[in-house]
Structures are given as structure tokens and as C-alpha cells.
Amino acid sequence: MFNLFHSLFRIAALIVLFSAPGVTFAGETLRVLAWPGYADADLVKVFEKRTNAKVEVTLVDSDEALWQKISTRAAQDYDVFAVNTAELQRYIGAALVVPINTQAMPNLVRQLPRFRDRKAIPGIMQGKQVFAIPYTYAEMGLIYDRNQIKEPPVSIASLWDPRYRGKVLVYNGGAHNVALAAQALGLPKPFRLRSEDWPTAVHKLIDLRRNMLTFYARPEESAELFKNRGAALLFANYGSQQVQLLKKAGVDVGYAIPREGALAWLDCWVITRGAKNQQLATAWIDFMLEAEPSEALVLRQGLANTTAESPFNRADDRLVWLEPVEDVTRRNRLWERILSGDSATRVLQP
Amino acid sequence: MKFGIAAKIGLVLAVIGVAAAGTTGFYAYQTSRDLLVDSAKNELLTATQVLARRITSARQEVSRNLQIVAAQPETLATLEDRNPASADRVAALFKSIMQANPGYFQIRLIAATEHGMECVRIDRDQGALIRIAGDDLQEKGHYPYVFETLALPAGATYLSRIVLNREVGAHDGLGNPTALLATPILNSAGRALGLVIISVDLNSIFGLLRADLPAEFQLFFTNGNGDFLIHPDPDKTFGFDKGRRFLVQDEFPATQMLLEKKLMHLVTEADDGRHAGNPVVAAFIAQQVKVASAETSVILGLAMPRATVVKQADRLGQTMAQIVAGLSLVAIFLALILGRVIARPLNSMSTAVEAFTGNNILENLPLQRQDEIGVLARSFDRMQNQIRHHLAELEVRGSELQHLAYHDLLTGLPNRRLMMDRLEHTLANTERHQRHGALLLLDLDNFKTLNDSRGHEAGDQLLVEVAARLKTSIRQGDTAARLGGDEFVLILEQLDGDGDAAATQAEIVATKLLRSLAQPYMIEIREHSGGVIRHSHHCTSSIGIAMFSDCTVTPEELLKRADNAMYQSKAAGRNTLCFSAYSTP
Numbered sequence: 042m043f044n045l046f047h048s049l050f051r052i053a054a055l056i057v058l059f060s061a062p063g064v065t066f067a068g069e070t071l072r073v074l075a076w077p078g079y080a081d082a083d084l085v086k087v088f089e090k091r092t093n094a095k096v097e098v099t100l101v102d103s104d105e106a107l108w109q110k111i112s113t114r115a116a117q118d119y120d121v122f123a124v125n126t127a128e129l130q131r132y133i134g135a136a137l138v139v140p141i142n143t144q145a146m147p148n149l150v151r152q153l154p155r156f157r158d159r160k161a162i163p164g165i166m167q168g169k170q171v172f173a174i175p176y177t178y179a180e181m182g183l184i185y186d187r188n189q190i191k192e193p194p195v196s197i198a199s200l201w202d203p204r205y206r207g208k209v210l211v212y213n214g215g216a217h218n219v220a221l222a223a224q225a226l227g228l229p230k231p232f233r234l235r236s237e238d239w240p241t242a243v244h245k246l247i248d249l250r251r252n253m254l255t256f257y258a259r260p261e262e263s264a265e266l267f268k269n270r271g272a273a274l275l276f277a278n279y280g281s282q283q284v285q286l287l288k289k290a291g292v293d294v295g296y297a298i299p300r301e302g303a304l305a306w307l308d309c310w311v312i313t314r315g316a317k318n319q320q321l322a323t324a325w326i327d328f329m330l331e332a333e334p335s336e337a338l339v340l341r342q343g344l345a346n347t348t349a350e351s352p353f354n355r356a357d358d359r360l361v362w363l364e365p366v367e368d369v370t371r372r373n374r375l376w377e378r379i380l381s382g383d384s385a386t387r388v389l390q391p
Numbered sequence: 392m393k394f395g396i397a398a399k400i401g402l403v404l405a406v407i408g409v410a411a412a413g414t415t416g417f418y419a420y421q422t423s424r425d426l427l428v429d430s431a432k433n434e435l436l437t438a439t440q441v442l443a444r445r446i447t448s449a450r451q452e453v454s455r456n457l458q459i460v461a462a463q464p465e466t467l468a469t470l471e472d473r474n475p476a477s478a479d480r481v482a483a484l485f486k487s488i489m490q491a492n493p494g495y496f497q498i499r500l501i502a503a504t505e506h507g508m509e510c511v512r513i514d515r516d517q518g519a520l521i522r523i524a525g526d527d528l529q530e531k532g533h534y535p536y537v538f539e540t541l542a543l544p545a546g547a548t549y550l551s552r553i554v555l556n557r558e559v560g561a562h563d564g565l566g567n568p569t570a571l572l573a574t575p576i577l578n579s580a581g582r583a584l585g586l587v588i589i590s591v592d593l594n595s596i597f598g599l600l601r602a603d604l605p606a607e608f609q610l611f612f613t614n615g616n617g618d619f620l621i622h623p624d625p626d627k628t629f630g631f632d633k634g635r636r637f638l639v640q641d642e643f644p645a646t647q648m649l650l651e652k653k654l655m656h657l658v659t660e661a662d663d664g665r666h667a668g669n670p671v672v673a674a675f676i677a678q679q680v681k682v683a684s685a686e687t688s689v690i691l692g693l694a695m696p697r698a699t700v701v702k703q704a705d706r707l708g709q710t711m712a713q714i715v716a717g718l719s720l721v722a723i724f725l726a727l728i729l730g731r732v733i734a735r736p737l738n739s740m741s742t743a744v745e746a747f748t749g750n751n752i753l754e755n756l757p758l759q760r761q762d763e764i765g766v767l768a769r770s771f772d773r774m775q776n777q778i779r780h781h782l783a784e785l786e787v788r789g790s791e792l793q794h795l796a797y798h799d800l801l802t803g804l805p806n807r808r809l810m811m812d813r814l815e816h817t818l819a820n821t822e823r824h825q826r827h828g829a830l831l832l833l834d835l836d837n838f839k840t841l842n843d844s845r846g847h848e849a850g851d852q853l854l855v856e857v858a859a860r861l862k863t864s865i866r867q868g869d870t871a872a873r874l875g876g877d878e879f880v881l882i883l884e885q886l887d888g889d890g891d892a893a894a895t896q897a898e899i900v901a902t903k904l905l906r907s908l909a910q911p912y913m914i915e916i917r918e919h920s921g922g923v924i925r926h927s928h929h930c931t932s933s934i935g936i937a938m939f940s941d942c943t944v945t946p947e948e949l950l951k952r953a954d955n956a957m958y959q960s961k962a963a964g965r966n967t968l969c970f971s972a973y974s975t976p
Contacts, residue, residue, distance in 0.1 A: 074634075099634055099635040100634050100635065100636070101634045102634065106633075106634050110634065207538070250506075250530070250533055251506045251530070251532070251533075253533050254533065254538070255533050255534065255535055255538075256533065377557070377559050378559050380533075380558075380559075381529055381557075381558045381559035381560060381561075382506075382507070382509075382529025382530040382531050382532075382533075382534075382558075383529055383559065383560070384526055384529075384530075386526060387526055387527070
């Protein structure tokens, strides 16, 4: 009986909070750090209209840039941001993010059961505290030009295939690319390289560099390069989002999940330690779970959302969920050197 | 002070003058200000176009340097056979070019083979030029600037995207805005063996450009998407590289037209956001990148504070205000003078007319003037003459009437009215001077007979002659008057203080009169035939005398007494005199 009243009271409070918008957050500014396509202007406007708050969206296109922005000033510059579960761990470790009040999020009930079961998703809970709300996910498959590659690539090794030399597009990101090299080398733990693994991994990545056309950071950039430069194979860091972009651009592409398993990321919304108004940040995350933003992810970005089953995956596709890497700084330092064209000896210098 | 016609005319003229000066000044100011602002905008646009040309020529200068390197046989030789001596000479050439161009971060010769391995590379490191060699040389084949340049024909220039340089080991260029310009090196067979590439320091190039501009000018440079590459606020540059884009179309919405290629240049104004406190006028030019490039177009912009533009107009406004104030003063002064010029003759006329009522002659009339005021003055003058003429006539008539009122028409002697008046006077005088006076009433004897027998004309002649004899018989100061008919009166003043002596004096006068009046009279009688007959007529008089010495007696009473005495004389046989019984007090 008490619980019933308690729940009713909570619902009533929530109704008051969200049915009388414009009063609650007038004059406040929400600083959102998001990936392209997560906070489109029209959706932001809906939220602004509803809350009367002003939303300042900053876009980020790599995990490193994200870490830089959040960690540089102890998360004081942003209120809420989206990060994948693997990357999330170092933010929790550095106490840059704070637990989320899930009771103030009526839209959580819209999520699919596997995302509602937050204990089953590694990394988003610490004890009983919820640090992240899953928002979207994608696997990093291989996109190929069906005119140039008749048979769908079955292995990550295709990226090193000399037949596609100068026709491979690779994402400009250290952590993923080292993991990719580890998968290609058949190393047991792609996110946990042993010290003896590094030289081979670096050589493998230099080989990758020599086989690739160039690198990209944004989905649009990859689509443009793929189309205009006649690329044959693309490591799709943004997954189905890029497939959709390329199809829209009129390129006949196929999408393959390699047998080694596609790295897959699950992006979650988190609230920073520096959030000026946690209620407003929570309201933003809850809004992101509504039908409109969720559908926008699928329709505009080709990303899966957490409230409906993904149209992009096959049941037997093997996904390798991203995990925190052993030394993200080292991975990035080495990757920058590799990308700049250094030789293996110079890359491996301390 | 009365609000006269001069003041009114002056005020109206002054108001008209000031209004005319003010209106002219205002419209002149507005037109001129618009012209000034337009001209300032045009100048700004021209300055931007000049800058754009200088950027183009700076780019062409880089292209020329690229071609100088490309034209060196050593360059091709280095790529073909990796001869260290050739490489040294190329390196020396690179150094000399970089020494001459402080805005170059780096010059490299990159091979098409070996994954784009750098063959010769000179970097600027903390200002000094260093040659990178051995294991420090890097493979660049996966960078677009390599594979794009290699695909170009001989002599063509490639321009990379303008980005923050992220290539590890780039020395001074690392992290700085950089534009890469490259040209392919082709062998005799036309195959690209490599490329020579210059890294240009964007800040240095724009720093030079900016140096010539006034300090308040703001310089903007964006790529074809509108991302700021140069901006007064460095935090707003290369937003695409830092995660938060800052676009020219957000700061200057009009530039959307340039990005959509609907316009090639425009002048706009911004007064919100960054410019809320200090609105600016800005000129923007879209430039198509003429060389092969990842950048399709760039936008160059120059902004200056609107205050600077308007300042010139404000100076103009001040000058205009001074001119208007001066003109207004002149107008007021002229109006006052004009008012006075018009009012002065009017005033002098009104003064003259006022004086005229004081029976003076109108003077100072502006009779000589040829204008309306002259006509008015001459009319006044004529009117004055007529009035004066009439007044003189009236005066004559008046004195005549007065004479008639107090004198006998026939004899010219004072009549009864005047006599009574004088008598009253005399009574007062006599008492004051303790003298005696005498009233003599004189009646002609048998006058009626003459009148009846010879006619009134003869009677009248007699009466006139009697009057003449009376006048000659009395002293100056005494009065002779005709009471009417044949009755005359004499008033004798200043007789002796003693009553008897005075009576004697009166008697002497009366006796003398009787004698004089008894002399024959020559009467002219007009015959019916028209002829005139002179006829001697004898006539006597009877006189009654009433003496007086004070005012206890009224003139009427005194006259009555004299009348009684006269009748006593008649009764006593005529041609005699009698004293009134009351005569002696």
C-alpha cells in the first residue's frame, strides 16, 4: 500500500516536472558534447522549447577528442555527453561522471529488455549506482564496393589485402586500430596487448598504413572519400551509419561482419561532475529515449537505438563489445606516429 | 516693449530663414551620410578585393617557388637515382627558398614510390632551418596531398585542405594552421616520380596581410563550408578540427549567399552575437580555388566598426550643424534689419501723425520715397494740408460768431449781453479799488419819428453815427454799448473815490455827450428814382445816470435805476440828464 502511494507520488511529481516545461529550466544552459547525429538541431529545438533551457551542442568525432574535452578542465565545460561503454571506464575512474537518478527518467521503460537490464551490460553500473544510460550502438563492420569486390570480405585481413592497395579507408583512431591489428594477428585479447605484442602490432599497422588510401574521421568524410576516390574497402567505425550514407550517395556497397567478430560500441549518455543542473541533464537523457530522437537515429544516421530492435544486424553476426584498452594514451601516441609516416623503430620509441 | 510690426515681420522672416537653413542642412546631411556610408562600404569591399588579390599573388608566389624547384634537374635526379649529392643540392635550394620566405614551415621532396617516402625535407624548428634525414623521414603516401598531387599534370599546383597540422614531427608547423601547396615532378616519360610540397604558415601570411590594415579592421577567412580559418577570436578558428564548428554564415547570415554561390561578393552588417556591443560593417568575397584542391572555394572578409564609418558622417553632421547655425544667425540678423527697414518709415509717420494732433506741422514724412510708404506719406501730407485749411477757416468763423454773439450787428458796439458782463466785472473792480463808477443809459429823443418819416435805413444811419460819437466821447477802458433800439449804455469806470466828485465827473461826461449828440447828423436818403439826397437831421438824447461803488447792487438793478433816471430826463424835457435817486449812497 505504501509502495503504491509512493509510486503514485513519484509519477505525479514527474508529471508535474515534465508537463509544465518552460518553468523549470528557464534561463539555464545545457552544454551537450555529442557525436554527429546525436543532437540534431531540430531535436535540440524541441527540447529547448519544452524546457525553455538553451542547449549548446559541441560535436566530437573521436574518443580521444572526447577524453581531451572532458578531462582537460575536470569536466567543468560540459553537462552531459555520450560515450561508449569501453571509454566510460576511465571517466568513472577519474570521477569525471556522476551517478544518474534513473527515477527521474520515465522513458527508461521504453528501452528493450537487454538495455533495461543494466547489470548485464559491463561497465555502466558500479555497485547500485547507474553511471550511463545506453542510447545507441553499432558494430564496426566492413563496407565494400560491390563492383570491385565481388565476394563479401570474410576476414579483417582483407584490409591488408594487396589487391586493394591504395583503396582501403581506415578510421583515424588509435584504440580501435590497434585492436583491429590484434584481431588480424589473432591475438587473444585485442583490448589488452601484452608488451611482446606491440612490435608485431606496430608492424601490422604500418602495413595497414601502406595498404590504405587514406584515413577519415567523420562519417560524411568517409562517404565522400569512398565515392570520389574509388575506394574498395572501408573499415566502418560508424557501422551502418556509413552504409546508409553511401547508399544515399548512390554507391553500390555491401556490409560484412568479419569472422573475427566486428568491434561494437554501445554509446551511453552520462552526466559530468561539472554539470550545472543535473535535473536538466537528466531531462535531456530522458528526452533522447523518446520516439522522435530514437527514430531519428535509425532513419537519419543508420544507427540502432535502444528502444527498438535494430534493422541492421543479423542474428549470427559476431560482435566484440569494446572494452577498455590497456593503455589508451600509448595506443594513440603510437597511432599518431604511424599515421604521420614514421618507421617502426621510431613508432616504438618511448 | 510692444510686439510691433517690426518684431512680427522679423520673427516670421527669422523663422522662415532658420527653417530653410535647418531643412536644407538636414537633407544635405542625410544624403551625404548615405553617400559616405556607401562609399565606406565600397572602400571596404575594394580593400577586401585587394586583399583577395594579394592572397592570390601569395599563392602564385608559392606556385612559382614550386616550379623553380620542379624545374631543377637535381630534383628529378634525386627522385630517379637517389644520388646524395643531388639531394644535398636540392636541400640547399630548399633552405634558400625558406630563408627568403619566413612564412614557409617546411619544404619537402616526396617520392611516389616507397609509400610516399620523403627524400629531401627542410623543417623550420623554432625559427632555425633543419634538414630532416635518415629514419626521421616519413612515409606520406596515404595523405591526400600526395596521391592527389601525383595525379596532376606537370606544372599544376595542388592546394590541400587548410587544417591544423597534426603530423607528428612537423616542428614549427605542428598544431598550426597550414596550407600545403604541391606540384608533381614528372620524368621525361610523363610519369610522376614524386612531388615537391611547401607547407605555408597561414598565420604568417595573414599576419603580413593584416599588418597593412588599420587596427580596428577585422579579418576573416573561411573554407568553402564557412568554417573560420582566420578570425579575430582564435578560438573560433578550425572549429571542425576542435569539435565545435564556428561558421561565417552564423556570424554573418548574409554570407549564406556566398556559400551557395549565388553571389560572389557582398557587404553586410552585423550587430548581434559577438558584435552586439560593437556593430560592424563587413565585406566578403567568395573566391573559387583555381588550382586543384580539396578546398573548392574560400571566403575572405574584412569588417570595420560601424562607428568608424559613421564617425565620418558624424563629423559631416557637426559641420552641417555649424553651417545651419551660422545661416540661422545670418537669417535672424537679416530679418531684424529688414523688420526695422520696413518699420522705421511707418514709425516716423505714426510719430508725425501723433504730433499733428498737437497742432504742429507734420515733419519728417518720407515724401521722397518711391514705394508704397512714399505714397502713404504723400497722402498724409495732402490730408494734413486740407485739414489745416479747414481749421483756419473754422477759426475765422468762430471769432466772427463770437463777435456776433457779443456785439451789435449794426453799430459794432457791445450788445446788452456783453455790456451786462462788463458791468458785473466793473462792479467788482470798482469795489476792489474803492472807486466809483457810473452807468449812463442814453435814449435818442424822437428817434421813432425819423424811422417813420425817413425809413429804417435812415434810422440805422443815425444809430451808426450815434455809436461813432459815443466811441469818441469816452475814455479808454470805459464801455459803450447798444442795448437795442435807440438805447445805448455807457459804463464809466475808475471815477473818483469820492461820491460827489465821481458824480461830477459823470455829469461832465454826460454833458459832453449831450452836446456831441446834439450836433446835426448827415443822413443819406435813397430816393425811389435811385438818387441819393443828403439830409441834415437834428436829434437830441436823454441820459439817466446811476452811480455805483460796490457790489451791493446787481447789474439789472443798476440798469433799472439808470432807466428810471433816463425817464426822469425825458420827463424833464429831454436833451438833459438826470441822476438816479439811488445814485449817491
